Amino acid sequence: MAWDFETDPEYQKMLDWADEFVREKVEPLDLVWPHQQFTPLEGSRRDAVDPLKAEVRSQGLWATHLGPELGGQGHGQLKLALLNEILGRSQWAPIVFGCQAPDTGNAEIIAHYGTDAQKERYLHPLLEGELFSCYSMTEPHAGADPTLFTTRAIRDGDDWIINGWKFFSSNAATASFLIVMVVTDPDVSAYQGMSMFLVPTDTPGVKIVRNVGLYGERDNEGSHALIHYDNVRVPGDALLGGEGKAFIIAQTRLGGGRIHHAMRTIGLARKALDMMCERALSRHTQGSRLSDKQFVQGYIADSYAQLLQFRLMVLYTAWEIDKYNDYKRVRKDIAAVKVVMPTVLHDIAWRAMQIHGALGVTNEMPFLGMVTGAAVMGLADGPTEVHKTTVARQVLRDYQPTEGTWPTEWIPGKREAARAQLAEYLDAEVGNL
Numbered sequence: 143m144a145w146d147f148e149t150d151p152e153y154q155k156m157l158d159w160a161d162e163f164v165r166e167k168v169e170p171l172d173l174v175w176p177h178q179q180f181t182p183l184e185g186s187r188r189d190a191v192d193p194l195k196a197e198v199r200s201q202g203l204w205a206t207h208l209g210p211e212l213g214g215q216g217h218g219q220l221k222l223a224l225l226n227e228i229l230g231r232s233q234w235a236p237i238v239f240g241c242q243a244p245d246t247g248n249a250e251i252i253a254h255y256g257t258d259a260q261k262e263r264y265l266h267p268l269l270e271g272e273l274f275s276c277y278s279m280t281e282p283h284a285g286a287d288p289t290l291f292t293t294r295a296i297r298d299g300d301d302w303i304i305n306g307w308k309f310f311s312s313n314a315a316t317a318s319f320l321i322v323m324v325v326t327d328p329d330v331s332a333y334q335g336m337s338m339f340l341v342p343t344d345t346p347g348v349k350i351v352r353n354v355g356l357y358g359e360r361d362n363e364g365s366h367a368l369i370h371y372d373n374v375r376v377p378g379d380a381l382l383g384g385e386g387k388a389f390i391i392a393q394t395r396l397g398g399g400r401i402h403h404a405m406r407t408i409g410l411a412r413k414a415l416d417m418m419c420e421r422a423l424s425r426h427t428q429g430s431r432l433s434d435k436q437f438v439q440g441y442i443a444d445s446y447a448q449l450l451q452f453r454l455m456v457l458y459t460a461w462e463i464d465k466y467n468d469y470k471r472v473r474k475d476i477a478a479v480k481v482v483m484p485t486v487l488h489d490i491a492w493r494a495m496q497i498h499g500a501l502g503v504t505n506e507m508p509f510l511g512m513v514t515g516a517a518v519m520g521l522a523d524g525p526t527e528v529h530k531t532t533v534a535r536q537v538l539r540d541y542q543p544t545e546g547t548w549p550t551e552w553i554p555g556k557r558e559a560a561r562a563q564l565a566e567y568l569d570a571e572v573g574n575l
C-alpha cells in the first residue's frame with residue numbers, strides 16, 4: 143500500500159520555514175509595494191527584495207519547479223504544491239521564491255523547445271529572476287478558441303514580419319520579451335498552421351496601446367496589454383520549437399500554468415477561511431459570538447469541506463504529474479481542478495466577506511480582491527465552460543453506448559439475468575415450499 147498523506151519530515155521543516163518567512167518578511171512587501179511585483183527591481187525595492195531571494199536560495203527553495211539542470215531543485219509538482227499553497231497568501235511571494243506565473247510556464251516551454259541560443263538569451267536570465275516575460279496569445283476578437291486567431295507572420299528572406307493585435311498580454315509593459323502565437327500558414331488547419339515567436343519587447347513595431355486593469359485597480363495599475371504588432375520584423379531564429387508547433391507548445395505551457403494557479407489558490411482560500419474563523423470568534427451580536435450562530439457555523443463547515451476537497455484534488459493531480467511526467471495523460475484532472483477552482487475561492491472569500499459585515503466590502507480588507515481573483519480564475523488560461531467540456535470528453539472516453547434500448551443497469555433486465563444465474567437455488571426454494 144503506497145497511499146500516504148504525510149509530508150516527509152525534512153521537507154516539512156522547509157515548509158514551516160517558508161510559512162513563517164512569507165508571513166513575516168514577504169507579506170509586508172504586498173502592503174508597501176502593491177502591484178509592483180512585476181516591475182523590474184531597482185532602488186529601495188531591490189535593496190529590500192534581493193536579500194529575501196538570497197535567503198530563499200540558501201534554504202534550497204528557489205525555483206523548485208525546475209530540474210537541477212535549470213537551476214532549480216527538481217522537487218517536482220507535489221512538493222511545489224505544498225510550497226505554493228503557502229506562497230498563495232501573498233502577491234510577492236512567488237517572485238521572492240522564483241516561481242511566479244506566467245514566467246514559470248514561459249520558462250518551461252523555452253526549456254522544452256528552445257535552442258541553446260534561445261536558452262542563453264531568455265531562459266537563463268528568466269530563471270535568475272532578473273527579467274520578466276509575457277505570453278501573448280489572446281486576440282481582441284477571440285480568446286477561448288485559438289483557431290480564430292488572425293495575427294500573422296509572413297516570411298521575408300530570413301526574417302519574419304508579424305502583423306496583428308493581441309489582448310490581455312499580462313505583464314507586457316514590464317516584460318523583456320513576448321512569446322507570441324501567430325498564423326504562419328493559413329492554408330492548413332490551425333493546429334498545424336500556427337507558430338510561436340520569441341520577440342524582445344523593444345523590437346520596433348511592438349506597440350502597447352493600453353494596459354487594461356482589473357476592476358478596482360487604478361488606471362496606472364493595469365497590467366494586461368492590448369498590443370498592436372505593426373510590421374514587427376524578427377529573425378528566423380526567433381521561431382520557438384519549429385514552424386507549426388504552437389498548439390503543442392501551448393498545451394505544454396498551459397497544463398503546468400493551470401495547476402500552479404490552483405496550488406496558490408489553496409493558499410488564498412485558506413487565508414480567507416482563517417480570517418472568517420478569527421472574525422467569527424471575535425464578534426458578538428444578539429447575545430452570543432458569531433461562531434455560536436448556526437448560519438455562521440454552516441459557512442465555516444462548508445468552507446472547510448470545500449477547501450479540503452479542493453486541496454486533495456490539487457495534491458492528487460500534482461502527484462499524477464510527477465508520476466506520469468505527461469501533462470496530456472493528466473489533462474482530465476488538470477481541467478477538473480481548473481473547473482472547481484473559481485467556485486472554491488469565490489464561495490470561501492464571499493462567506494468570509496459576509497461575516498465581516500460592512501468592513502468586509504471595504505478597501506481595508508482583501509475580500510473583494512479575492513472575489514475578483516475567483517472571476518479571473520474562471521477565465522485566465524481558458525474559461526470554465528471550455529474546461530468542463532474537456533473533462534466531459536475525457537470522462538466519456540471510458541464509456542461505451544449500450545447495444546439495445548435499455549440501460550445496462552435497467553433493473554428488470556438485470557433481475558432476469560440474476561434469476562437465470564441463481565436458477566438452481568430459486569428452483570430449490572420453490573421445491574421447499
Ligand SMILES: Cc1cc2nc3c(=O)[nH]c(=O)nc-3n(C[C@H](O)[C@H](O)[C@H](O)COP(=O)(O)OP(=O)(O)OC[C@H]3O[C@@H](n4cnc5c(N)ncnc54)[C@H](O)[C@@H]3O)c2cc1C
Nearest residue numbers: 277278279280284285286310311312521522523524525527
Ligand atoms: C487576469 C487575466 C490574465 C490573462 N492573461 C493572459 C495572458 O497573459 N496572455 C494571453 O494570451 N491571454 C491572457 N488572458 C486571456 C484569457 O486567456 C482569455 O480571457 C480566455 O481564453 C477567454 O477568452 P476571451 O476573454 O476572449 O473570452 P471568449 O472567448 O469571448 O469567451 C467568452 C465567454 O464565452 C463562453 N464560452 C467561450 N467558449 C465557450 C465554449 N466552447 N463553450 C461554452 N461557452 C463558451 C464562456 O462563458 C467565456 O467566458 C488573461 C485573462 C485574464 C482574465
